[in-house]
Amino acid sequence: MRVRTGLCVAVLIAAGLVATPAAASAATEPQYDFAGAVRETVWVDLGRDGDGDGQPDRVAADIVRPAEPAEAGQKVPVIMDASPYYSSVGRGNETEFKTYDDEGRPVGFPLFYDNYFVPRGYATVLVDLAGTNRSTGCVDVGGKSDVTSAKTVIDWLNGRATGYSAKSGGTKVTADWTDGSVGMIGKSYDGTIANGVAATGVDGLKTIVPISAISSWYDYYRSDGATFGFDPDGLAETVEAHNGGQDCSAENGKLAEGATANGDYGPLWAERDYVAQAKNVHASVFVSHGVNDLNVRTINFGQWWDALAANGVQRKIWLSQTGHVDPFDYRRAEWVDTLHRWFDHTLMGLDNGIDKEPVATVERQPDEWADQSAYPAKDASATTLHPQAGSTPGVGTLGTAEGSGTVSFTDEAKSGEDSWAADPSAASASRVLYSTGALSSPVQVSGTSSVTVTATPSTSSARLSAMLVDYGPATIRNYAGSGEGITTGTEETCWGENAPGDDACYKETGADTTKVDYTIISRGWADLANYQSLSKESALTPGKPYSMSFRLASTDHVVPAGHRLALIVGGTDIDAITPPANLPKLTVDLARTSVRIPLAGTVPAAPRAERLPDGPLAHVAGHAPADLR
Known part of the structure; x- marks a missing residue:
């Protein structure tokens, strides 16, 4: 980590904000030139025609990978974030988009994953879901098109699918620089796709890190027959707004028809129910979610966690007091360190002890965290x-x-x-x-x-x-505030290396707190x-x-x-x-x-009647989600 404000790493270690060398033994270290990394786009053939133009859909996979291992005949693992948002609503607390040079080569990659992990020997692959940004086809909001978009890129990385040098035509491209090991990560829709791909059991996917992610799309739009008042076709239209003019009206019509207004669980929702498919999951899973997330409601992580437990999947979980917020923005140093060790262990095979640490980490008070040996708590x-x-x-x-x-x-x-x-x-x-x-x-x-x-x-x-x-x-x-529990400052810290057009530095955040007389849990x-x-x-x-x-x-x-x-x-x-x-x-x-x-703990069988306080009490007011980011 480099800190623009001049705060040195030694101070952060003394404050307990980053791992000490003892805790980070057996860790990958920066050793490759980020500015000289290979940046390329490969269009992977999905073998389906979702937009009905008579041509198989191709999804764009933008890649940053260290040049030195490939030159030496060494192969690297992949960290992948598959998203529909790279040209529509953006990614991260600072709303970053992908950028390209005049010849269409990728330049700016949202978030810190490439800046931090590429110098440490990983490739970063950011996939545009079908029907978004530079991919052809249409999104289907968690259905086969979305899941296949990312799964087929994993197949290509493992030599089981065909990639091309162009959106149409072009020459075939192989991924001879990777060992085929993939870890998927992403917040919200992105993390949801990671859940969906894991539920296919695809070979090569070693781990997923779903952040504030959906496990069943029914439980995003409906709740036990009740409806939340918004539907998947609206989200599809939003993310397809910058897809080069492909006509996805027919696919969007199917979404509108399948998401019946009466709130019943039907075939459209069954296709998008990854909990029902959890028996296929072989990848390890590191979940992060805010317990006050009123966008992707928390039943999504709970039912997913329980289904994975029944299948014996290796799991880890972080639960914060925030709403729909990435842990990079509420516990940055600890998150980067933990994520680093998680990927080192699951993708590089390093024995760094993270698999022996407490399974659950829970925020009890703002910025006060407690470890648990299990979730749910073993005494519950x-x-x-x-x-x-x-x-x-x-x-x-x-x-x-x-x-x-x-x-x-x-x-x-x-x-x-x-x-x-x-x-x-x-x-x-x-x-x-x-x-x-x-x-x-x-x-x-x-x-x-x-x-x-x-x-x-x-x-x-x-x-x-x-x-x-x-x-x-x-x-x-203050999870109902504009930052859903965080405030964003002006000073920046840097997490990885910079390259022209690809900045590793992000504004510091802090806890936005409020005093209440009751908490809806x-x-x-x-x-x-x-x-x-x-x-x-x-x-x-x-x-x-x-x-x-x-x-x-x-x-x-x-x-x-x-x-x-x-x-x-x-x-x-x-x-x-x-x-x-x-x-x-x-x-x-x-x-x-x-x-x-x-x-x-114990609740009395028949508590004696006690008068509760008179008059209205203070609480943080709830809110409806604006969109799935």
Whole structure:
């Protein structure tokens, strides 16, 4: 690392911000000339015609690789980031795009991967998904075209596909400079493609590092039958805006048709469900996600992690308090060091001990991190808690003893999580709230929770929203702010080597924090009409009770002693999901309603009733995602 502000590496080591030599034994070191590295583009034939122009699609793979190993007959591994964003919305906190010289040769590569890793003996390959930037074809938002775009480049790197020197025509090009070992990395859509390619089991893919990534596209656009109000064809049109004029209207029409408005899980979503294909994964997986990510919601990392565990995949995970943020922008020095050692181990085969380190690293307070031997925490066990009626209608206690009676609320489609949570002692016409007493010792929620609600609707359509809330004062990252938990300064640090047009230096970031009186730690939404199946709605009969179980977001959160853990159930969370056609009154059967939480610690069976603070409480307001970046 070079620091433009003059801060020396010795100071960073003393502050514990970079690995000491002892921790970084057996590491690759910069030894190759970055300015003299080979920069080239190879167009790889996908063997399919996604845009219907009569020609097989070709995807552009822009490559930076050290010249010296190839000249000596040595072969290098590849770090790959396959993305649809290189000419549309850009990459990274500073919105970088690919750039080219007058002859079309690649010059500027977004992010620091090439600057840092090429001098250490890696090649960096940035792939334009079909239908984006300089690739032909069409994107299909996580489907076969997207996944094949990256998978076929891995095949080409291993001699199983054909590459060319031009977008059309040209001469054949072979990858005789690589040993075929590939590690995929990327945030959001890019990391999602890494998940999808890993789920094919392609030979040569040794590891993936999905950052804030989707594991099932259904869970990006839908939630247990409920819809978030946006669809994949809109994203396709955004990323195809600079694709050279290819006509992708037919493919986009298929996306619009397949993403049915009723929220059912159908064939389009099944094709894009990598969790269902996790049995094929052979690559190791290093996951990073913000537990407050309201763009790629955290159920995506939780279900992926669990499916990989069932398959015995080697895994590692970082969980931050941020929203949709790359760890390079909230824990930079430690991330670069850890990523370096991860790739050295998985792609170079170096025995640096990273496989023996704690599996999970979790941010407990802003910039305060704790290691865990496992995720979910090894002491966490599924604990069922029940709502119990109190003296205030719709407000009661939460404990291990079963409740009784009924309570009603009305879906007004005007309220959301913050208005529901802000005054926990007050009755509300649009939600019910049940809380433990002040905890005598901390409890840890670690893993994926689920809620079962038995409700009688007054109309033929109904939505359900549920959330777990930690009531008590805290300082957290301001994940609903413009930086989703970070601020960006003006001073820069440099991570790797510079070359003309390819800068390794990035603005420093810090934690954006806020003080709150409660923290929403997990959320979930559902369409009650999907109580029998996510694949097909069932007609609801007004006045008849229905039971539905649905998932809450995966997390790892410690509720401190003295705080309270609460369950809130409402109808339409207007800040998240679309409302039903006919807004119902919902009557909840407390005896048949419960929440199942992976919990380390003890919650009383029947906590004594304690009055919660009067009046609205402070919280960081939630927000809807703008786009998948």
